[in-house]
Amino acid sequence: MASRFDIRRQTGFATIAMICFFALYLPIITLVVYAFNAGSSIAIWEGVSLRWFYQAWNNNQVVDASIRSLQISSVAAVVSTIVATMAALATTRTKPYPGLGFKYAFINQPLMVPEIVTAVALLIFFSRIKIWTGYSGLGYLMVAHTAFCIPFAYLPIRARLENMDLTLEIAAADLYATPWKAFRRVTFPLLWPGILAGLMLAFVISLDDVVITEFVKSGGQDTLPTYMLGQFRRFITPEINAISTVFLLISILIVTVFFFISRKKDQE
Amino acid sequence: MASAEEVAEQAERREIRGRWLLSAPALIIILLAATGPLLIVVIYSFLTPGPYGDVVWKFSTDGWLSVVMQRDIFDDTLAFADAHLSIFWRSAKLSFLTTIFTLLFGFPTAYFIATRPARQRDIWLFLITIPFWTNLLIRTFAIQEVIRNEGIVNTVLIKLGIISQPIQMMFTDFALMVGMTYVYLPLMVLPLYASMEKIDFRLVEAGYDLYANRFQVLRRVIIPLVKPGIVAGSILVFIPALGAYVTPRVLGGTKNMMLGNLIELQFGQGRNWPLGSALSISLMAIVMVALLVYVRAAGRQGGTHG
Numbered sequence: 001m002a003s004r005f006d007i008r009r010q011t012g013f014a015t016i017a018m019i020c021f022f023a024l025y026l027p028i029i030t031l032v033v034y035a036f037n038a039g040s041s042i043a044i045w046e047g048v049s050l051r052w053f054y055q056a057w058n059n060n061q062v063v064d065a066s067i068r069s070l071q072i073s074s075v076a077a078v079v080s081t082i083v084a085t086m087a088a089l090a091t092t093r094t095k096p097y098p099g100l101g102f103k104y105a106f107i108n109q110p111l112m113v114p115e116i117v118t119a120v121a122l123l124i125f126f127s128r129i130k131i132w133t134g135y136s137g138l139g140y141l142m143v144a145h146t147a148f149c150i151p152f153a154y155l156p157i158r159a160r161l162e163n164m165d166l167t168l169e170i171a172a173a174d175l176y177a178t179p180w181k182a183f184r185r186v187t188f189p190l191l192w193p194g195i196l197a198g199l200m201l202a203f204v205i206s207l208d209d210v211v212i213t214e215f216v217k218s219g220g221q222d223t224l225p226t227y228m229l230g231q232f233r234r235f236i237t238p239e240i241n242a243i244s245t246v247f248l249l250i251s252i253l254i255v256t257v258f259f260f261i262s263r264k265k266d267q268e
Numbered sequence: 269m270a271s272a273e274e275v276a277e278q279a280e281r282r283e284i285r286g287r288w289l290l291s292a293p294a295l296i297i298i299l300l301a302a303t304g305p306l307l308i309v310v311i312y313s314f315l316t317p318g319p320y321g322d323v324v325w326k327f328s329t330d331g332w333l334s335v336v337m338q339r340d341i342f343d344d345t346l347a348f349a350d351a352h353l354s355i356f357w358r359s360a361k362l363s364f365l366t367t368i369f370t371l372l373f374g375f376p377t378a379y380f381i382a383t384r385p386a387r388q389r390d391i392w393l394f395l396i397t398i399p400f401w402t403n404l405l406i407r408t409f410a411i412q413e414v415i416r417n418e419g420i421v422n423t424v425l426i427k428l429g430i431i432s433q434p435i436q437m438m439f440t441d442f443a444l445m446v447g448m449t450y451v452y453l454p455l456m457v458l459p460l461y462a463s464m465e466k467i468d469f470r471l472v473e474a475g476y477d478l479y480a481n482r483f484q485v486l487r488r489v490i491i492p493l494v495k496p497g498i499v500a501g502s503i504l505v506f507i508p509a510l511g512a513y514v515t516p517r518v519l520g521g522t523k524n525m526m527l528g529n530l531i532e533l534q535f536g537q538g539r540n541w542p543l544g545s546a547l548s549i550s551l552m553a554i555v556m557v558a559l560l561v562y563v564r565a566a567g568r569q570g571g572t573h574g
Contacts, residue, residue, distance in 0.1 A: 007472050008383040010376070010486055017380035020373050024399050024453065027410035030420060034413070043418035083293040090290035097284045103291055110302045114511025114555055116528040117548045120535055121305035124312055127322070147301035150294050208403045211513050225405050232409070232518055244406045255401045259394055
């Protein structure tokens with residue numbers, strides 16, 4: 001036999017894996033390539049141009065939707081991370097107490113229910129409140145996004161807390177640190193990478209949301225994803241590709257940072 | 269005088285109260301914008317539809333009846349209607365097939381990544397993570413560019429002279445299958461990888477020592493070892509697929525509706541919020557059953573190995 005017998009190898013698996021990676025990236029790469037098309041078709045290639053990026057940049061609807069997306073996602077990410085951190089501190093490294101299991105289930109509840117069901121539930125609920133209060137601003141979207149981001153922020157923070165060494169805090173207490181001081185000088189710095197990871201996850205999740213936003217938004221409150229969904233009904237130009245490409249770049253950037261943070265965590 | 273026991277008990281009670289206080293903001297937000305509204309959906313499913321959407325506050329079971337029945341507009345008699353049931357069936361069938369296809373493609377992919385040297389593994393994993401975190405809408409749009417009449421697949425096939433007319437793939441169940449398999453594949457690969465990473469390959473070696481061939485090792489050793497990953501991946505794909513809204517809307521067109529689109533229709537053009545609510549609760553019930561099956565399967569797994 002020429003090659004050694006490799007016990008890990010399974011015939012055909014590497015081929016299928018390569019097909020999968022190819023199939024995963026081919027559509028995305030096509031999408032990006034056609035964003036640079038000089039022509040106005042998403043099928044016929046007419047040379048390289050940045051005109052669609054330029055057009056999207058000058059499209060008020062796109063700019064407004066982007067700003068709205070960023071406003072909602074920033075608020076949702078920051079608020080959900082803060083309350084998730086508090087909840088994680090309240091549910092880890094403790095003796096089981098009455099209501100602990102209930103809290104786990106409750107915090108993870110948004111993950112268990114299909115998004116469309118949450119979306120219509122919020123549609124019903126908020127449409128009532130809109131009539132009662134007359135307020136129809138971005139607040140509803142911010143609250144809704146915060147709610148479904150909480151479990152995503154909670155998970156990495158809890159994981160980080162569970163792996164943390166409790167003795168350091170006890171040592172701090174021995175050195176006459178008040179609980180608050182111990183938290184600020186010992187627990188918080190150690191927890192920080194987890195909080196950052198949770199913040200980024202929450203931000204991406206909120207930025208990507210289509211379904212809940214589509215149902216909760218009032219007229220003229222399109223975010224970038226709902227604006228794009230609306231465009232699919234019409235004649236599609238490479239402008240959508242250009243918007244998608246920028247969107248994609250932002251996601252990749254965040255995922256890359258997240259990837260390195262969580263890797264650093266493993267090495268510690 | 270308080271005994272030491274009482275002091276300790278008080279301290280413990282204080283700590284529990286502190287922990288409730290600390291978790292209160294998260295619980296309140298979720299109650300306000302996730303769990304609470306779900307209860308309202310249950311109430312709405314038992315009300316009467318209003319003329320322009322919303323409801324009239326009058327108790328009625330028509331919402332639930334219309335899930336399976338249809339009221340004749342002329343003589344008001346009820347007849348069994350299979351229109352909604354067929355959409356339930358279609359959604360279940362397509363979600364099941366999506367789960368199977370993502371498993372068939374995802375299993376070898378996850379295995380491939382798990383058997384790379386440690387340094388390479390991170391790179392492959394990263395390549396799976398990027399599509400996972402890419403906007404679902406963008407991925408759906410991207411796959412549409414591939415399977416459209418003027419898309420890559422048809423263009424290549426025509427250039428090669430295999431076909432003369434583009435094959436109509438968009439707005440069919442096939443398009444939906446391809447699209448859902450594409451968008452949910454990373455969701456299958458990640459949990460599979462997580463359980464494969466932990467495989468003890470000495471067990472595989474032992475299998476070969478006992479004269480098993482590659483296929484027998486796969487079937488009798490590897491698959492049983494990664495079963496938790498298979499179950500977790502399947503549930504992670506099946507549940508969002510069942511409630512899918514964006515992918516069927518973009519790829520399926522109006523004829524190839526799934527449950528998510530049917531629900532939306534009742535809250536939009538249909539103006540039948542009680543029916544929409546009843547359909548939503550039904551969808552949730554199916555998901556709960558699937559989760560229950562998962563929990564039991566996971567529990568059994570823990571029992572045999574732990």
